[in-house]
Amino acid sequence: METGEVNHPPKRFSATAEADELARFLDSLTVMADECKIRTSPNGLQARAVDHANVGMVDGELNADAFESFDTTNGVLGVNLTRFEDVVNFADSGELVTLEYDTEKRKLHITVNGMEYTLALIDADTIRQEPDIPDLNLPSTLKVETGDLKRGIKAADMVSDHIELKTQLAHSSDQLIIEAEGDTDDIKLELDDRDLIYSSIGDNVASLFSLEYMKNIKKALPTNGSVEMEIGDEFPVKLRYGNEEETLSVEFMIAPRISSE
Incomplete structure (x- = not known):
């Protein structure tokens, strides 16, 4: 667009x-x-x-x-x-x-x-200029059920104000891992080939994001359907969705929190 x-x-x-x-x-x-x-x-x-x-x-x-x-x-x-x-x-x-x-x-x-x-x-x-979309070549592309992504965000909100998205190839099965670590409790949701609608993982990657942004996006996501995600290693995440009639298309991009380690 x-x-x-x-x-x-x-x-x-x-x-x-x-x-x-x-x-x-x-x-x-x-x-x-x-x-x-x-x-x-x-x-x-x-x-x-x-x-x-x-x-x-x-x-x-x-x-x-x-x-x-x-x-x-x-x-x-x-x-x-x-x-x-x-x-x-x-x-x-x-x-x-x-x-x-x-x-x-x-x-x-x-x-x-x-x-x-x-x-x-x-x-x-007087309105802020529209941003340019960065040309990112992110190594992992996945399509997940909207309900699974919402479930991961909701669970992460129970323990932390950050959420980590990981992709990895394990036992010949692509995986999307949603993790959050709190002061006392942790959560981890693993989605594999049985859960993912589509996946193309070129590398094992991980990026950490502010949960507040993910929670806001969660509110806008449709109740049903799917979300396409592009993930890199300490790179922004892209999330795309539309409607069944293909008359609506939306893309979000969230910058990561860079690990200090």
Whole structure:
């Protein structure tokens, strides 16, 4: 997903989608940022944001096929994500949300559940610049069930504020190991070929991450489905997921905590 060079609002933008579709897109963005630039194009909506500490990044796209109707030109909207998400959450599951950009007042009109809400937009020039995605050639790629990853994160939260992700080839079976070590207790979850949907491990690697970021990502992950992970040795981890309709795609990247040993 590449951000465009356009830095002005769209000349027109109107769209209607199920609230669930918009909510999934916004959930992924609010994990990392309170505000961001949402880019509009005939292909759909795209946004990329980094958190204030420069530890986590999200790159999300909701393509035009996710919408009941979608009409726009290329442009960029500066959005307060928290307020936008709060309005969308007024809708019941399956209910339609209509978005209409007012080019004169430079505000976004949102119609949901019989309510009309006018969202004041933010000058895109005042929002932090979208980050470039590092070109990383990470040695291990795996696809895991969302439930297994959530289970590992939840267990790690019981004992520590950090989580370690490891991959290794043991007994001719690829393994993903999720570990956390606390002051008194430890947890370890091993997933092998029987659990992994896909794996390609080029090397035994290990990286340590702040659990707070993983817990936030856990909130945005779908209840069902899978997550693709790329892991290196003391390198950032990449986590990618989408929906069954392939209209949503999200990639997170989390920087590691480098071991002092």
